[in-house]
Amino acid sequence: MTDKRIDNKHKQWQDDYKKMLPDDKVRSNRSDIKIKPLYTPEDWDSNRYMDDLGFPGQGPMTRGIYPTMHRGQTWSQRQLIGLATPELYNARVKQMIAMGANALSMIPCNSVYRGLDVDEVDPILLGTCGVTVNTVDDMARCLDGIPIDKMSIGLNDPIPFTMLAQVLAHAKNLGAPWKKLTGTSNQSDYISHFVANHMFYRIALKGSRRIQMDQIIFLKEHCPGWNPVSIVGQHMQQAGATPAEAMGLTLSTAIQYAKDCVERGLEPDAFLPRFTFFFDISISFFEEIAKFRAGRRVWARLTKERFGAKDPRSSRFKFHCQTSGVDLTRAQPLNNIARVAIQGMAGIFGGCQSMHTDGYDEALSCPTEEAALISVATQNILKDEAGMTDVIDALGGSYYLETLTNQMEEQIEAIIAKIDEAGGMFEAVENGLVQGIIGESALAFQEKVDSGEHKIVGVNAYQIEDDPSLRKTQPWPDPDVMKRQIELFCRFKEERDQTEVQRALEDLVAAARSDDQNVYEKIVQATISKATQGEIISCLREEFGFGHPLVMA
């Protein structure tokens, strides 16, 4: 564009700006991109429209992966819920469904994440953050009366996917065909667990890699409506990666998993449509939107260029997102409602397919019921009152956002190149490269907070006197209720056919030792035979090695 008027006026504005604001400070976002005070057609002009944006559902996918986006279908409100016992969980899910939730999700107790049954853990820790679901019987009580073949189910279910095995076993007992089930294994990304969320990391890298592939192959045949792979950028961003790093590292992980699938003889168009992503949304509003738009573009390109995908569904960057708990403060906790709303907006403008908004009390304790209800209401307000779903990619075409999207894309590509050079994500995490990057970024961000360069209301700015009465916390689970759950568990274990359990676990071990048997199939069968998740995971740890993270300080 060679409009003389623009040049002249631009120059004049620059002079005025400098005169009025001579000591304007350099500002940069979390990905360390310098932010200018004004963006104009010099930064991005609409002649680039077809190259950079195109139309929703078409390459380069920047504006959204479906032609209709939120006009056609709003995102799934996938609130993570986990209450202490299956009965409490069941009651809460029914309440959420009555309030309009159209998908269900399940967070297990931290003891489950560690692969421990209720009788292996100090009872004081049980059920404090999620539901203690150890057996097919527990799962049946969680899902009692819920039409599982009509709801999309999201499970926080790391490798070896014992919760999904319980759902499949439950469905089998009900006579519900597996082919009708839909849902996602939200926490299948063992690489992200190895790097950044060690609680979910159960089985040593090589074993996790094997089980992940076996699960993909098993579900492709028996439960094709299930998304086996969700690649999780959330943990890395929570651990300190910048938004650009989190996106780049997540895409590198996706590349790794796709390569592993190809190595197992799968056609890219057979598995890529079932890849989904899971991201953190920080409060860095424009940066997050740009992150999602850039990520969508990079994924669309690399599925075609690297993997030769032809099916358009392979290039759709489907993602779930969760508002970031790291941005929430303990000080003045009600302020977090405002923060979550802004983070949620970034998710919507970023074009999400599914979203979880955090309770405002996340920095205080596990969410109270009140906070959980407010967080659902927040989504409904954004969706139904504020008109945020009226226009697809409503901020597209903004000089700033388009420039930022391009800059984020550059950074994302640079990260991917760095990981490629290190031999791919698997190797880059094994030797600590990724953990090093994330640790440095975490420290750098903390320094900005300490120096006051990055302001956090109530923490390093606008502090007011502490009011402890604002900090309501979720009471810990009733010890009697937990005791009953432990008793039920022990009775379940006593009453089952022990020889069948033994045989099923032996089959599992044999499969793990073999090269050609499907380990996941045996996990499902062992669950049907009433083996507990603790038994299954400890068997696999014995065979494949315990998941020790590479701990770096």
Place this chain on the structure above:
Amino acid sequence: MVESESREAIIPRVLVTKIGLDGHDRGSRIVAAWLRDSGMEVIYTAPWQKIDTVVKLTQEEDVDVLAVSSLATDHLLIPKLMAALREAGYQHVKVVVGGIVPDADEAILLDSGVSRVFHTGSTKEEVVQRISEFAEEARKAPAVVTFD
């Protein structure tokens, strides 16, 4: 010996660890780096340490301060840790907890002998200064053994 120093003046040793089930380590990594950058020696562990392992580490590494990070609910185990430390004769070691601890639980922790709970949002200055003061206090405690 030429270079004699009093016990109070020597480099503080701090054990930074996590007990229980959770594995989020952003906080413990940052605190470890802060303490190192302030001239302390930090013994850093993997998450999921058992209580008796923490006692063993406290003993073998002769630390002055034990810093436990808790972001989920693992702080509920701290009173048991305090009892185990006392039983092993390590009551001079100062224990601090950092992370997400509800108010009611904070009172229980302080009652059990914890010196301080650092909540999210604590600054480097605050954390480093308090820990170095605690280290100094620990060094001033009657010696567990004297060499004559």
Place this chain on the structure above:
Amino acid sequence: MAVKKNRPKPWLKRLLNGDRTVLSRAISVLENETNEASAIIRGIYPHLGNAMVVGFTGSPGVGKSTLVNSYIKLLCEKGLQVGVIAVDPSSPLSGGAILGDRIRMAAQEHLRNLFIRSLASRCHVGGLSRATSRVVDVMDAAGMDVIIIETVGAGQSEVEIAEIASTKVVVCAPGMGDDIQAIKAGILEIADILVVNKCDLPLTNHTNRQLKAMLVLREALPDWTTPVLNTSAIDGTGVSELSDAIDEYKGVLAQRNSDGKDKGKKRMLRLLANSVADKVKKDLLETTSLEMDSICDAVLKGELMFNEATNRVIDKLLSHQ
């Protein structure tokens, strides 16, 4: 000092019985060289010389810690008391350190007969090896059968620390060409046993041959041929062979010291020699003298050969005493 042979001090009695609290605090005292250090050194002296001291060294990434872990496990299963000194570098800026070696030993924490202590290098020349040597002694007195010294990273301090060990194991990984060059430059000379770890990786045999070829260049000893072993710490391949080789070398050492007179004197001589060299170097570099100036000049112009100049400097230093 009055001789009170029949009444050992309470702390010494506890230490000799393997009391972990006393051992741990004694290490702190020796490391910091606080007032009580000389009492400890005097107290333990008659009780030294029982432990086998094994140093493990090699570049980061060769899987050294995992290998040490497997070796520890094997020793503990035999019922031996094992002490480990894990050395990490201090930050040259703050003097602080993060001692993370523990984490790599995580799998071993439950072993009752294992005592691990992390040491920071604390950035002082000679000081680290002096401290490490004292820690070895006090662990020895406390009844450790085997004391393992493990260091992180390569460099001068690594060689220095390794010299404290009577048996030095140098670990490398297959196919690390540059790494082998680095080893050749310093550490290879001190190796009593060489290990190619991660032998499940390709190029293992190639690396093994390369190392053997380099050893040929080294002066042969009459009583010991440095073995080059392949190990895989992950599945335990070769670990018992490594243990056997260490034991065999222990026998050789015992032969060399068959008169039983050494009691750490060779190690002390090396420490002293290093310390003297450091001090002389520091003095020479920091003081200006006309005489030194003219010696340098003469060597530069070719009027004096380097060896002659060296001798002349030594004479000069001695004559000043």
